[in-house]
Amino acid sequence: MNTQTFSHFANLIKSFIRFYNDLYSASAHNILEHVFQKGPSKACVDYKTLNLSEDLKEYIVSIHNDIRNHVASGQETKGGLGRQPSAANMNMLEWDDELAAVAQRWADQCIPINETIQHDICKRSKRFEVGQNVITAVTADQDFPELAALILHWYKQVGNVIPSDIDHFSGIKRGQFMIGQYTQLVWAKTRYIGCGISIFLDIQSSTPKKKFYNHRLVCNYGPAGNILGHTVYQKGIPCSKCAWGQCDIFRTSLCTSKDYGGRTIPKPKKDILIDEEELDYKNIKYRKVRGIWLDGQCKCDLLYRSNKNKIGVKQYVLLLVIGIIIIS
Structure with missing residues (x-):
């Protein structure tokens, strides 16, 4: 491509970006930065990120696979009509660096939580269509909340799901209640996951005295x-309809391929799906904060507190009132 052709191509892209930003909002999604720029966008203030080590990547994948195995086995009892059906064809997930890179670029846009568009609408892969879950915790410090708690926040939508949702996916909401983050978590044909993390100043709630x-x-x-009209998973005996006829040796309700590239590891000492006060996984400790239910929905169960930032019940409720809650 010569210089003149490239310049013409760049101008076309800029014209499209201007049209897009007029149609939606410039702060909601800066395509130019999202596609071409690595690192935080100009919208980020006091930006930090959490570099994902191999252990943290493995931890994220393991949490997802624990959830998927639990549901696929038919042991999940918190559905909208009781027990969730078991899954005959649910795949084991493995980490994917391409998906992670695109997820990090989206996290690096630092989109305010009051923006309408919270999900990346231009994520792409040459291999397949890409789904996405996004969650934002608002706290008074820059220590990142426990990853297990954030992922379990998506998972708790299982309480809104009924068996017919599994047979025929018809949308990310059941009435006024969200189910789409849960259904993506347990979508049977999904095989790969990649995640990104960002920490940045919440300009809307910060004051000169308190950030x-x-x-x-x-x-x-x-x-x-979350493909409309498709099944979330096939109901049946766990691991009985695997595409490759192979089950995982640890999570025996999940299907693995012959070329599975992940590292299968035993479950944590304490089951993350049980309401344990503390999680202990490979000598990494995470604290879960118990929830308070308001108007039928849990507003606070993932509010972060560390050993150096403990709060009592009264302070806990006060934080709820002023809006220091998990947003998803």
Whole structure:
């Protein structure tokens, strides 16, 4: 491509970006930065990120696979009509660096939580369509909340799901209640996951005397789930309809391929799906904060507190009132 052709191509892209930003909002999604720029966008203030080590990547994948195995086995009892059906064809997930890179670019846009568009609408892969879950925790410090708690926040939507949702996916909401983050978590044909993290100043809630920070986790999934009219998974005996006829040796309700590239590891000492006060996984400790239910919805169960930032019940409720809660 010569210089003149490239310049013409760049001008076309800029024209499209101007049209897009007029149609939606410039702060909602800066495509130019999202596609071409690595690192935080100009919208980020007091930006930090959490570099994902191999252990943290493995931890994220393991949490997802624990959830998927639990549901696929038929042991999940918190559905909208009781027990969730078991899954005959649910795949084991493995980490994917391409999905993670795209997720990090989206996290790096530092989109305010009051923007309409919270999900990346231009995520792409040559291999498949890409699904996405996004969650933002707002806290008064820059220590990132426990990853297990954020992922379990998506998972708790299981309480809104009924068996017919599994047979025929018809949307990310059941009435006024969200189910789409849960259904993506357990979408049977999804095989890959990659996530990104950002921490940045919450300008809307911060004051000159007190700063609050957005802690954002973005996870991309491929092939994408939440396809209208499709099944979330096939009901049946766990691991009985695997595409490759092979089950995982630890999570025996999940299907693995012959070329599975992940590292299968035992479950944590304490089951993350049980309401344990403390999680202990590979000598990494995470604290879960018990929830308070308001108007039928849990507003606070993932509010972060560390050993150096303990709060009592009264302070806890006060934080709820002023809006220091998990946003998803």
